Amino acid sequence: MTNPSRQPFERDPFTILTYGMAVAFGFALAALGPAMPLIREDLDMSRTLGGLHFTALAAGSVLAGFSSERLTARWGRRLLFWAGGTGVAAGAIIVGAGWHPAVTLIGSIVVGTSGALMLTTGQAALSDHHPLHRPVALTEVNTAMSLGAVVPALLIGGLAAAGVGWRAAFLAPLGIWIVLAATRRTEPFPAPAPADAPAERYRLSRSYWIYWAALIPAVGAEWSIAAWGAGFLVDVAGTAEATAALLMMGFFGAMVAGRAVGARIARQAEPPVVLATSITVATVGALVLLIAESAFSAVIGLVVAGLGISMLFPMLLALAMSTAPGHADAASARAFIAGGSAVLVAPLTLGVVADTAGIRAAFGLVPALLGVLALLAVLGWRTAAASRVANP
Incomplete structure (x- = not known):
């Protein structure tokens, strides 16, 4: 008998639409990093105030996680997806046009909330649209987001060097939105998969919540390196700030490459195998970085860590959503609460420890x-397996 999970994975027009909007969100989400020194200079902003912009992005994601399931039930997936994508473009324009820190903070909240609503809805729809290839689809949509996140550093640096300034870069999400609206605006969305219980009476399983908890250390590790990797290169390896920012492309590039290759691996390997391998590779990279004495060894650690970390979120999300058949919207929404909470807490905690x-x-x-992630992953696997035995 042919294994249905080995059937070809089709990137149909709906799938391409979701990937394209993820690129726009990835760009808007990441653009604040390379633009922040220029924003601070233009608006005479302190480091603390600049850091609040990243808090605003994360807070928006948490807000979306609490509200997206209800909004989906009221508006439907298609309307909420396009509303979220429109909000990403609008929020980026607000940041780019900001003449005061209050304005750029508002734009950051709009980007974080709208993008999370769009991606939560898109991931839930992809999960139902590709039930036999859920890990592949969720990995590729996160690859698209990572690809969008790589571009801002190059674009903002190039525009600044050309004398155009940083503000024009924030028009890029609008450009992507226009292309998608012109070519995919009538694309139908898949209906939610049949539920095994009414939404008002459904409770996500214990195994789901274990995977949900595992998302917190996974996202926390990723954002800790993303936020403070350049500072590590400056303080420990003695690199110049501009050089450190450039060397961080090793981490972000490895994230993109890891997800691109991981999507192909996920077509053949089961998610628990991919996740276990990713945790191992990420831990090796983190330890190499921890003991690094030179920029070369630190970059090796960043690249290896990026390769491993790249697949943590997609595989955990795929495993979590597989425990909630027919309730992808609820499962995806709760996952964003975990991820946003990790972004709010982990980089800040690492910064406090670094200061002391x-x-x-x-x-x-x-x-x-x-290490905490590995323990939770094992517990999640065992709990899910026990549940399958008890409820065949």
Whole structure:
């Protein structure tokens, strides 16, 4: 008998639409990082105030996680997806046009909330649209988001060097939205899969909540390195700030490459196998980074860690959503609460430890987070397996 999970994975027009909007969100989400020194200079902004913009992005994601299921039930997937995508473009324009920190903060909240609503809806729809290839679809949509996140550093740096300024870069999400609206605006959305219980009486399983909890250290490890990796290179390896920012492309590039290759691996390997391998690779990279004494060894650690971390979120999300058949919208929404909470807490915690004990000691939190993730993953696998035996 042919294994249905080995059937070809089709990137149909709806799938391409979701990927395209994920690129726009990835760009808008990541653009604040390379633009922040220029924003602070233009608006005479403190580091603390600049850091609040990233808090605003994460808070928006948490807000979306609490509200998206109800909004989907009221508006439907298609309307909420397009409303979220429109909000991403609008929020990016608000940031780019901002003449005061209050305006750029508002734009950041709009980007975080709208993008999370769009991606939550898109991931739920992809999960139902590709039930036999859920890990592949969820990995590829996150690859698209990572691809969008790589571009801002190059674009903003190039525009600044050309004398155009940083503000024009924030028009890019609008450009992507226009292309998608012109070519895919009538694309129908898949209906939710049949539920095994009414939404008002359904409770997500224990195995779901274990995978949900595992998302917190996974996302925490990723954002800790993303937020403080450049600072580690400056303080420990002695690189210049501009060079450190450039070397961080090793981490972000590895994230894109890891998800691109991981999507192909996920077509053949089961998610628990991919997840276990990813945790191992990420831990090796984090330990290499932790003991690094030179920029070369630190970059090796960043690249290896990026390759491993790249598949943590997609595989955990796929495993979590597989425990909630017919309730993909609820499962995807709750996942964003976990991810947003991790972004709110982990980089801030690492920064506090770095101020008191040094940045090398602070980076010891990354392998510790991965260790907690490994324990939760094992517990999740065993709980899900026991549930399948009890409820065949």
